[in-house]
Amino acid sequence: MAPATGKRTFLPAQQNDSAALFKRFLAQHKSRFEQHLKRRLAQAQRRFPHAGGPVVDTTQALVDLCERGGKRVRPALVFAGARTIEPNPPTSILVDASAALELLHGYFLVHDDWMDGDLVRRGGPSVHAALRKRFGSDAIGDAAAILAGDWGVAVATDWVARLAIDGSKVKAVLACFANMQLAAVVGQIRDLVADDDDAELTYRLKTASYTVTGPLLIGALVAGANATQQRSVVDFATPVGVAFQLRDDLIGVFAPPEQTGKPFASDVLAGKRTALVLECLRAATPLEARFIRRTLGNAGAGQKDLRRFVKLLESTGARARVEKRIRTLQRQSLSKLAKAHLLPEGKALLASAATFLIDRGA
Numbered sequence: 001m002a003p004a005t006g007k008r009t010f011l012p013a014q015q016n017d018s019a020a021l022f023k024r025f026l027a028q029h030k031s032r033f034e035q036h037l038k039r040r041l042a043q044a045q046r047r048f049p050h051a052g053g054p055v056v057d058t059t060q061a062l063v064d065l066c067e068r069g070g071k072r073v074r075p076a077l078v079f080a081g082a083r084t085i086e087p088n089p090p091t092s093i094l095v096d097a098s099a100a101l102e103l104l105h106g107y108f109l110v111h112d113d114w115m116d117g118d119l120v121r122r123g124g125p126s127v128h129a130a131l132r133k134r135f136g137s138d139a140i141g142d143a144a145a146i147l148a149g150d151w152g153v154a155v156a157t158d159w160v161a162r163l164a165i166d167g168s169k170v171k172a173v174l175a176c177f178a179n180m181q182l183a184a185v186v187g188q189i190r191d192l193v194a195d196d197d198d199a200e201l202t203y204r205l206k207t208a209s210y211t212v213t214g215p216l217l218i219g220a221l222v223a224g225a226n227a228t229q230q231r232s233v234v235d236f237a238t239p240v241g242v243a244f245q246l247r248d249d250l251i252g253v254f255a256p257p258e259q260t261g262k263p264f265a266s267d268v269l270a271g272k273r274t275a276l277v278l279e280c281l282r283a284a285t286p287l288e289a290r291f292i293r294r295t296l297g298n299a300g301a302g303q304k305d306l307r308r309f310v311k312l313l314e315s316t317g318a319r320a321r322v323e324k325r326i327r328t329l330q331r332q333s334l335s336k337l338a339k340a341h342l343l344p345e346g347k348a349l350l351a352s353a354a355t356f357l358i359d360r361g362a
Helices: 017-045 053-067 073-083 091-116 127-135 138-161 167-193 199-222 227-254 275-283 286-295 303-315 318-339 344-358
Strands: none
Touching: 017 053, 017 073, 017 091, 017 344, 053 091, 053 127, 053 138, 073 091, 073 199, 073 344, 091 127, 091 138, 091 167, 091 199, 127 138, 138 167, 167 199, 199 227, 199 275, 227 275, 227 303, 227 318, 227 344, 275 286, 275 303, 275 318, 286 303, 303 318, 318 344
16 A cells, blocks of 8 residues: 555556456557547537627636546547447447537536646646636636636537437437436536445436446447446446546545645545545544544645544445455446446446446556
8 A cells, every 4th residue: 555655646447457357448449439529529519600709708617628638538438339239330329429529528527627626637727717818817817717618508508409319319318418428427526515425326427427437328328228228338437437436535535645636635625525525434433534634625735744644544444345346346246247238349348448448547
């Protein structure tokens, strides 16, 4: 385990060769997808040609964010979901659906960054930070950023509605797209104001819904998945999505700043009541619990207190229990996958994706 002081390392279970299949799949589709996304975004910006320069600047801030990078895991999962149903799914349609999903992701990032007060995203300014500078006003820049996100989700919905598939499939994909958004928004509300300790419910809603389950299900629906196949995809994807967020909890505290691009114990400074923190609170002594509550979210906490906080996450066994829970969820997902009525090639790809998502950071 990582020491509380000195050089910190973050070494979850090493990704073995089972992740390699999905890595290759991701690399295979990434370049084509990014070229397509760039074309579609340019077309979207030309839809209201006489709206004026400030409107172009506002939407351009979101376009810049979407084109700035990202792992493009969600688009790859759209393709993987289709491969569980059809060995040769319609690539052009999947690229369009993936572009809509990536734009939805951009919309969520804009609003999340504004709510969290984050000024940097993907190595550049967050959208509200860029627009504050553009308009010379924090208030106008923040409002413009919210509208840039709204523009993004409107365009994304339009893209889904125009997918070149038959009407029943469009209806199913559009319903999935809407349900995914609703779940993520409810999860974000819980993340902000919930007063219970059910972190995994929040993770199923906020993270699993549009990071794993939604993308896989959209791809499967485009390829013509029946109700049984859809359920198989969801049963596999949901525990993977929760495990993905639990891994993120560990990365947010134990990973070195050069890996996260954020300060040491950034999640502690941000006051996040993660599953990791909740596990620690359950096992802490009353004195330790008072310290945890006093330090969590305290922007003025010094390095000494942060190191003590991280040490408690270790000494109370919270880190070990979260890691054990991740493994339990991974076994659950693979057990469901083994029994699923899906194509063998697609099942192998999903198993590889689970390893890639859950064991990232090594």
